[in-house]
Amino acid sequence: MSLRISHIRLRVQTTAGLYGTDASLGSKLTILYAPNTSGKSTLLHAFLYALGLEQMLSPKREIPLSYAMRDYVEDPSTGVRADVLESYVAVEIVNARGEHMTVRRNVVSQSDRKLVSVVEGPELSQGPGEYRRGDYFVLDPGAAQREAGFHRKLAGFLDWDLPVVKRYDGSDCPLYVETVFPLFFVEQKVGWTTIPGAIPTQFRIREVHKRAVEFLMDFDTHENELRRQDLELRAAAARTEWAKAVEAATALATASGLRVVALPAAPAAIEADVRNAYLEVSTKDGWRRLPNRIAELAAELTALEEQHIPEVETVAEGAAAEADELAAEIQMINAERATIFRARQTELIQQASTAQRLIQLEEDLKKNKDALKLQKFGSTLARELDPNHCPTCEQAIDDALLPQGTLDAVMSLEDNIEYVDAQRKAFKRIADRSVAIIRDLDLELVTTGEELRRQTSRLRALRSDLIAPSHAASASFIEERLRIEQNLIQLRDIDARFAEQINGLAEQVVRWASLQAETKQLPAERLSAADVVKIDALQGSIRRQLVRYGFNTFGAADLTVSKDTYRPEKEGFEIGFELSASDSIRLKWAYQLGLLDVAKVGDTNHPGLVVFDEPRQQEAASASVAGLISEAGRIASTGKQILIATSEDLESVRRFVANVDHKLIEFGGRIIDRIRDEA
Numbered sequence: 001m002s003l004r005i006s007h008i009r010l011r012v013q014t015t016a017g018l019y020g021t022d023a024s025l026g027s028k029l030t031i032l033y034a035p036n037t038s039g040k041s042t043l044l045h046a047f048l049y050a051l052g053l054e055q056m057l058s059p060k061r062e063i064p065l066s067y068a069m070r071d072y073v074e075d076p077s078t079g080v081r082a083d084v085l086e087s088y089v090a091v092e093i094v095n096a097r098g099e100h101m102t103v104r105r106n107v108v109s110q111s112d113r114k115l116v117s118v119v120e121g122p123e124l125s126q127g128p129g130e131y132r133r134g135d136y137f138v139l140d141p142g143a144a145q146r147e148a149g150f151h152r153k154l155a156g157f158l159d160w161d162l163p164v165v166k167r168y169d170g171s172d173c174p175l176y177v178e179t180v181f182p183l184f185f186v187e188q189k190v191g192w193t194t195i196p197g198a199i200p201t202q203f204r205i206r207e208v209h210k211r212a213v214e215f216l217m218d219f220d221t222h223e224n225e226l227r228r229q230d231l232e233l234r235a236a237a238a239r240t241e242w243a244k245a246v247e248a249a250t251a252l253a254t255a256s257g258l259r260v261v262a263l264p265a266a267p268a269a270i271e272a273d274v275r276n277a278y279l280e281v282s283t284k285d286g287w288r289r290l291p292n293r294i295a296e297l298a299a300e301l302t303a304l305e306e307q308h309i310p311e312v313e314t315v316a317e318g319a320a321a322e323a324d325e326l327a328a329e330i331q332m333i334n335a336e337r338a339t340i341f342r343a344r345q346t347e348l349i350q351q352a353s354t355a356q357r358l359i360q361l362e363e364d365l366k367k368n369k370d371a372l373k374l375q376k377f378g379s380t381l382a383r384e385l386d387p388n389h390c391p392t393c394e395q396a397i398d399d400a401l402l403p404q405g406t407l408d409a410v411m412s413l414e415d416n417i418e419y420v421d422a423q424r425k426a427f428k429r430i431a432d433r434s435v436a437i438i439r440d441l442d443l444e445l446v447t448t449g450e451e452l453r454r455q456t457s458r459l460r461a462l463r464s465d466l467i468a469p470s471h472a473a474s475a476s477f478i479e480e481r482l483r484i485e486q487n488l489i490q491l492r493d494i495d496a497r498f499a500e501q502i503n504g505l506a507e508q509v510v511r512w513a514s515l516q517a518e519t520k521q522l523p524a525e526r527l528s529a530a531d532v533v534k535i536d537a538l539q540g541s542i543r544r545q546l547v548r549y550g551f552n553t554f555g556a557a558d559l560t561v562s563k564d565t566y567r568p569e570k571e572g573f574e575i576g577f578e579l580s581a582s583d584s585i586r587l588k589w590a591y592q593l594g595l596l597d598v599a600k601v602g603d604t605n606h607p608g609l610v611v612f613d614e615p616r617q618q619e620a621a622s623a624s625v626a627g628l629i630s631e632a633g634r635i636a637s638t639g640k641q642i643l644i645a646t647s648e649d650l651e652s653v654r655r656f657v658a659n660v661d662h663k664l665i666e667f668g669g670r671i672i673d674r675i676r677d678e679a
Contacts (some may be wrong), residue, residue, distance in 0.1 A: 002095055002096040002158045002159055002160075002607045002608060003071055003094075003095060003607035003608065003609045003641075004027060004094040004095075004160055004606075004608070004609060004641045005025050005047060005091060005092075005093055005609065005641065005643065006024070006025060006092040006093060006094050006100065006125055006202075007022065007024050007025065007089075007091065007092040007122075007124040007125050008022070008023045008025070008043055008046055008047055008089070008091050008092075008121065009021070009022050009023075009089065009090040009091070009124055009285040010022075010042070010043065010046055010069065010087075010088075010089050010198055010671075010672060011086040011089075011090075011675075012068065012069060012073055012084055012086075012087055012427035012672060013084070013085045013086045013087065014072070014073050014082035014084055014085060014559055015082045015083045015085065016073070016075070016080070016082030017082070017674060017675075017676075018556070018674070018675045019068070019073050019672050019673060019675060020175065020673075020675050021043070021667075021671045021672055021673060022124075023038075023043060023665060024125065024665075025641070025643060025661030025663070025665070026641075026662070027641055027664070028636040028637060028639075028640070028642070028661055028662070028664040029629075029632050029633045029636040029637075029641075029642050029643060029644070029657075029660060029661065029663070030635075030641070030642070030643045030644070030662065030663045030664075030665060031641060031644050031646065031653060031657055031662055031664045031665070032044075032643065032644065032645040032646070032665045032667075033645075033646060033647070033648070033650055033653055033664060033665065033666045034174070034645075034647060034666075034667035034668075035055065035647055035664045035668075035669070036647045038647075038667060038669060038670050038671055039066060039068065039671035039672050040613065040614070040645040040646075040647065040667075040671065041066075041187070041613055041614075041645070041669055041673055042065055042066045042068070042069065042644070042672070044187065044301065044611060044613050044643075045064040045065055045187070046065065046089035046091070047056075047089075047091050047320070047611075048064060048181070048185070048187075049063065049064055049065060049089055049105060049107070050089045050090060050091045050103045050104065050105045050116075050140060051091070051103060051116075051138075051154060051326060051660065052105070052114075052116060052138025052143065052151065053178055053181055053291060054139075055139070055178050055200055055202070056179075056181050056182055056185075056198075056200055057187060057190070058191075059200065059202035061139055063113070065089070065107060066672075068084075068086070068670075068672045069087050069107050069672070070084060070087070070107060071083070071084055071091070071106075072084060073406055073672065075674075076669060082270075084108050085108070086106070086108050086109050086294075087106070087107040087108045087109070088104055088105060088106045088107055088109065089105060089107065089183065089632075090102060090103065090104040090105075090124060091124075092123065092124040092125055093121055093157075095157050095158060095159070096159060099120070100120070100122040100125075100155070101118060101119070101121075101157055101505065102118070102119040102120075102121065102122065102123040102131075103116060103117070103118055103119075103150075104116070104117045104119075104192065104370060105116075105117070105138075107166065113139075114134045114137050114138055114139050114140055114142075115135060115136075116135070116137065116138055116151065117133070117134075117135055117136075117291065118133065118134050118135070118136060118150070119131045119132075120132040120133070120134075126560060129318065131648075135148075135582065136148055136149060136150035136153055136555055137149060137150060138150045144162070144174045144176055144177070145174060145228050147553060148278060151176070151177050154177060155177060155326075158607055159398055160177070160180075160181075160605060162174045162175045162176075162177070162237070163175050163211075163215060163222065163223075163226060164226070165205050165206070165208075165211050165226060165229075166205070166206050166226070166230065166233060167204045167205055167206065168201070168204045168205075168206055168231045169204065170233045170236075170237070173203065174207065175205070175211055175212065175215055176203055176205075177201065177213045178199060178200055178203075179199050179205065179208050179211070180212050180215060180216055182197035182198050182199050182200075182212075183196055183197045183199075183213065183591060183592070183595060184216075184592065184595065184606065184607065184609055184610045184611065185215050185586070185609075185610075185611045186592060186610075186611065186612050186613060186615075187611075187613045188259050189615045191613065192584075192585060192588055192615075194618060195567055195568060195587065195588060195591050195609075196209060196212070196213055196566060196567065196591060196595070197209075197212070199212055206229060207225075207229075209565075210225070210565065210566065211225070211226075213566045213595075214551055214566075216325075216595060216604065216605050216606055217531075217534050217538075217566075217595070217598060217604050217605070217606075218602075218603055218604045218605045219527070219528075219531045219534065220527075220528035220530055220531050221526050221527050221528060221531050224522060224523060224526065225526070226601055227518075227522060228522060229520050231518055231522070234515055235515055237268055238508065238511060238515060239266065239267055239553070240514055241508060242266065242267045242505070242508055242512075243265075244266060245501060245504055245505050245508065246260075246263060246264075246505075247502060249263060249277075249501045249502075249505075252497060252498060252501070253279055253494070253498070254439075254442065254446065254447070255496055256446075256490065257281070257282060257289065257443065257446040257448075257449075257450045258279045258281050258282075259279070259280050259287070259443060260277060260278075260498075261277065261278055261280055261281060262276050262278065263277035263505075264275045264277075267508065267509075268509055268510040268512065269509060269512050269513040269516055270509070271506050271509045271510075272555050273509075274502055274505045274506050274509055275502065276418070277502060278290065278291075279292045279494065279495065279498055281491065282447040282451075284318070288500075288521075290491060290495055291495065293491065294488065294491050294492060294495065297484050297487055297488050297491070298488060299537075300484055300643075301481065301484045301485060304477070304480065304484065305481070306479045306577040307477075309473045309474060309477055310473075310474045310477055311472065311473065311474065312465050312468045312469065312470055312471070312472050312473075312474055312475075312481040313470035313471065314463060315465055315474045315476060315477065316466060316470075319462045319465045319466055319474075319476055320462075320463055320466060320588055322462055322476075323459055323462040323466065325461065326455050326458060326459045327459060329455055330452065330455050330456060330459065331565055333448055333451055333452045333455065334452070336447065336448055337448050337449070337452070338443055340441055340444050340448065341445065343441055344438060344441040344442070344445070346443065347434055347437050347438050348438065350430075350434055351431065351435070351438065353429055354430050354431045354434060355431065357427050357572075358424065358427050358428065358431060360511060361420055361423055361424040361427060364419050364420050364423065365417065365421060365424060366419060368416050369417060370416045372413040372414065372417065373411055375413060395634060403490060413580065454483060455485065456478070457479060458476065458479060458483070458665065460479075461476040461478070461479035461480075462476045463476045464476070475540050476628060518590050526563075526564075527563055530602060532563070533564055533601055533602060534598050534601060534602055534604070535561050535566070537597065537598045537600070537601040538561050538566075538591075538594045538595065538597070539559070539561040539594075539597050541588070541590070541593070541594035541598070542556075542559060542568065542590040542591055542594045543556040543592035543596040544556075545559060545561060545589065545593060545594065545627075545631050546559065546586060546587065546590050548626065548627040548631055549586040549589065549590065549624045549627045549628060549631075550585045550586070550624050551583050551587065551590075552583065553579050553580055553583045554570060558570050558571070559575070562574070566648070568587060568591065574588070582624070585615070585616075586624055589612070589615060589631075590614070591627050592610055593610060593631060593632065593635055593642075596608070596610050596640055596642075597633055597635055608639065608640045608641060608644075609640070609641045609643075610632075610640070610641075610642045610643070611642075611643045611645075612642075612643070612644045612645070613642075613645045614645060614646060614647065615628060615644060615646065616646065616648055625648065625652075625656060626655075626656045628644075629644070629656040629657055629660055629662075630656075630659075630660060631646065632660075633657075633660030633661055633662060636661070636662075637661055651664070
């Protein structure tokens with residue numbers, strides 16, 4: 001046993017004096033009896049509060065203690081209220097090594113409630129001594145990880161090596177102790193409502209219920225599941241990083257009128273697939289690979305640089321003819337650009353129309369699915385379709401151009417869902433095609449725009465030659481050389497930047513291949529043989545207990561424990577509302593004690609402690625409660641501590657425990673009472 005509650009103390013200093021209580025618990029089965037509304041839950045919640053575990057009960061961090069610990073104490077005989085001046089709770093716990101720890105936390109005090117004082121000794125049961133003392137904090141960032149955090153201290157005391165788990169946002173955090181305690185501490189208000197337990201979800205831990213059970217049962221699959229989650233998150237991040245890199249490469253090319261070819265859209269594990277990607281540039285003769293075009297331009301530039309700049313009189317005749325050709329080409333380019341622009345506008349309208357149609361189809365699909373759901377639930381209204389009104393286009397059928405006789409046979413909801421879904425998929429393909437078409441048209445606008453600027457610049461230079469003095473240097477020759485120089489600089493820069501992007505993707509290839517290799521190394525079977533033995537032991541314990549408790553919704557032998565969710569099932573379906581209220585409680589008893597019972601077939605992280613607050617919920621039969629006490633006594637006799645708080649009739653309680661090794665703690669009235677003899 002790694003955790004045993006030895007003693008719980010409550011103290012309240014009021015304007016009328018000191019109040020409080022002490023409860024010294026047995027090491028096996030302890031029955032805590034007190035009438036209703038006398039403070040049993042306050043005593044149990046004091047244990048949670050002292051350990052800073054109130055977030056297990058509520059994300060609001062409210063003090064889970066009654067008004068008697070916070071506001072006022074009412075004298076039961078006179079009814080006079082006395083205001084609370086100061087109050088605190090303290091618990092003494094023992095671990096598997098026999099070490100004692102006394103934890104005190106103030107409720108009403110001048111000090112902050114986040115402060116927890118620890119005495120490393122049995123100060124409540126044996127009085128003050130020369131024990132090591134220290135202060136820690138709870139309910140603040142770092143409480144589970146920093147040296148001064150109390151939950152780190154508590155986990156160490158319990159020998160719990162809490163694993164790091166994934167949150168929904170992909171970040172890491174420890175499996176907080178608040179998510180494990182509900183598996184063995186069942187409090188009265190919400191603890192009885194769920195199986196395996198009312199585990200808090202505000203920490204945003206992925207599949208927190210499974211992670212908590214896997215840790216408590218010390219399943220081998222726990223590490224594998226954490227690795228699997230980690231790999232899935234890393235793979236998703238890698239896909240996002242790859243998509244961003246591809247988008248950046250495409251944007252670099254498109255902005256300069258180039259296009260990317262053969263670049264994988266999804267992460268690849270073969271480097272050659274990335275290295276084979278290249279850029280193409282548009283020329284008069286069509287698309288050319290960028291390196292080839294750079295080589296051509298470099299050769300042209302070298303040839304021009306080896307020539308002397310000619311005088312105008314030597315180029316005038318050719319300049320006139322070339323100027324006429326360029327003027328005609330510029331007109332053709334402008335006409336081509338106008339056509340491209342109109343095509344782009346048309347495609348944008350088509351895209352908007354497709355998007356609107358998709359919205360209508362999505363809405364229509366939802367309506368039909370809802371109608372089908374209602375029909376399956378037994379509704380007859382969903383069958384009564386208006387024969388004169390189309391549920392898809394929201395128009396009167398009489399307005400249709402089709403002959404009315406063809407509408408006599410109305411499609412079933414299933415057929416209509418299939419038809420609408422097929423339409424939706426077709427329109428999605430149209431929408432995707434529109435995106436691709438618009439992207440290509442944008443690229444054409446950029447390339448023709450670049451060509452137009454080059455031709456216009458060349459035309460201006462040629463016309464300059466035509467009006468310049470005959471011995472002046474040819475402006476068109478100079479313009480051509482400068483234009484090629486600038487073009488080369490630009491293309492080489494793009495080529496270098498694209499090469500850097502390819503190098504970056506090649507690094508991603510290495511990481512992706514490593515990720516795939518790690519994924520392949522995960523075992524095919526999620527659960528180990530030892531895990532299956534523990535689940536079978538849990539299942540067997542639950543079945544035996546259910547027979548003992550009088551479970552009768554169905555045969556106990558029909559119940560199984562899911563190897564995926566670890567929840568009880570019947571014929572592969574999770575057990576839910578089909579159980580009666582009393583059988584739900586019996587199943588809860590059996591499951592919680594079953595988790596404790598599993599320790600007999602293998603090592604677990606269960607602390608060997610179970611706390612039940614008012615287990616007789618929903619008026620479970622007396623025979624069932626007697627069975628629960630008997631089973632609890634049997635399991636507690638193997639070195640476990642089980643604490644049951646009840647307001648059951650005292651004579652019945654005494655009868656239930658007559659043949660069971662136990663300790664009965666009786667409170668005849670309010671648990672928080674006047675203390676007159678404490679110094």
